[in-house]
Amino acid sequence: TSVVNQIAAGEVVERPASVVKELLENAIDAGATRVELAVERGGKDLIRVADDGCGIAREDLPLAFRPHATSKLREAEQLHHVRTLGFRGEALAAIAEVSRVRCQSRTAATEVGAELLIEGGVPAEIRDCGGPVGTVFEVRNLFFNTPVRRSFLKSDTTEAGHVAEMFTRIALAHPTLHLTFRSGSKTLYDLPPVTGLKDRVAVFFGRELAESLLWVESEVDGIHLWGYVAHPSQSRSSAKGQYLFVGGRYVRDRSLGHALSEAYRGLLMVGRVPVAFLHLELPPEEVDVNVHPTKVEVRFRDSQRIYGQLLRTVRQTFLTSDLH
Ligand code: ADP
Ligand code: MG
Numbered sequence: 644t645s646v647v648n649q650i651a652a653g654e655v656v657e658r659p660a661s662v663v664k665e666l667l668e669n670a671i672d673a674g675a676t677r678v679e680l681a682v683e684r685g686g687k688d689l690i691r692v693a694d695d696g697c698g699i700a701r702e703d704l705p706l707a708f709r710p711h712a713t714s715k716l717r718e719a720e721q722l723h724h725v726r727t728l729g730f731r732g733e734a735l736a737a738i739a740e741v742s743r744v745r746c747q748s749r750t751a752a753t754e755v756g757a758e759l760l761i762e763g764g765v766p767a768e769i770r771d772c773g774g775p776v777g778t779v780f781e782v783r784n785l786f787f788n789t790p791v792r793r794s795f796l797k798s799d800t801t802e803a804g805h806v807a808e809m810f811t812r813i814a815l816a817h818p819t820l821h822l823t824f825r826s827g828s829k830t831l832y833d834l835p836p837v838t839g840l841k842d843r844v845a846v847f848f849g850r851e852l853a854e855s856l857l858w859v860e861s862e863v864d865g866i867h868l869w870g871y872v873a874h875p876s877q878s879r880s881s882a883k884g885q886y887l888f889v890g891g892r893y894v895r896d897r898s899l900g901h902a903l904s905e906a907y908r909g910l911l912m913v914g915r916v917p918v919a920f921l922h923l924e925l926p927p928e929e930v931d932v933n934v935h936p937t938k939v940e941v942r943f944r945d946s947q948r949i950y951g952q953l954l955r956t957v958r959q960t961f962l963t964s965d966l967h
Pocket of ligand 1: 673697698735
């Protein structure tokens with residue numbers, strides 16, 4: 644472990660919420676149906692993610708924490724494109740570099756699980772442990788060995804807020820996942836699996852907004868857009884109620900936010916911003932989702948086309964509903 648490694652780790656791990664994102668995405672990639680998230684002191688002291696996914700085989704456990712060791716590229720190449728959320732194999736290595744990690748995991752192939760402790764990038768021996776099939780990650784004392792970074796973290800409440808936002812994005816993107824979120828001694832969310840996005844929206848934005856949602860969908864030249872837009876009366880004073888997912892991954896895109904506003908033109912009160920939950924599925928060559936590991940920006944090959952499709956699809960929905 645070295646300063647170079649620690650700097651590299653800082654590229655991936657900015658704050659507790661970035662750890663939460665990586666751990667939740669890994670759980671989803673592992674095929675989990677149930678994922679439990681718990682944090683202490685906004686994630687600064689502890690982030691714990693337990694999943695019922697496929698688990699990590701004992702012999703693969705140290706590998707999982709090695710930089711650029713991923714089990715996902717092979718499979719991805721077979722599929723000719725990347726479907727999983729993570730594929731760089733950077734996250735666990737980076738997290739372990741700047742914290743104290745305990746990972747317990749078991750696959751269906753064995754009765755006994757394996758546990759690995761890593762402190763500041765230094766792994767200990769692998770030990771046996773009990774537990775169901777799946778994986779538990781505990782990440783303690785984030786940035787304990789990089790005090791300057793630690794000092795840049797905000798208050799517990801603020802960091803917990805970032806974690807909650809990350810949780811919200813994942814929960815909206817994966818309605819069929821059973822998700823729980825505990826912060827300190829409080830269970831903030833216990834979300835049973837639901838069949839549709841609408842029910843998840845209700846949890847985070849209220850029934851009234853959820854009931855106002857209008858379904859939008861279009862497919863043009865292999866670009867599939869679908870989701871919900873809220874009734875103009877449910878608009879907000881900020882863009883915080885705008886969720887766009889590309890290939891199941893939360894992204895932010897100024898231009899598409901603008902397309903949405905254009906579609907609502909004439910329907911909103913001054914200073915109000917539409918609420919929407921939209922998914923885009925496009926051929927892999929149409930989008931670069933990995934501009935930067937921690938960033939939520941993507942690069943579209945032809946952003947004008949997607950802009951136009953979004954604008955027309957939402958407009959069309961308004962025209963065919965009793966809204967004008
Ligand atoms: P990536 O997700 O990009 O492959 P990570 O560093 O996030 O890289 O994870 C490294 C590897 O560890 C993964 O490729 C996967 O094989 C394994 N792994 C991580 N988390 C889990 C999990 N919750 N369940 C099963 N395997 C996991
Ligand atoms: Mg990952």
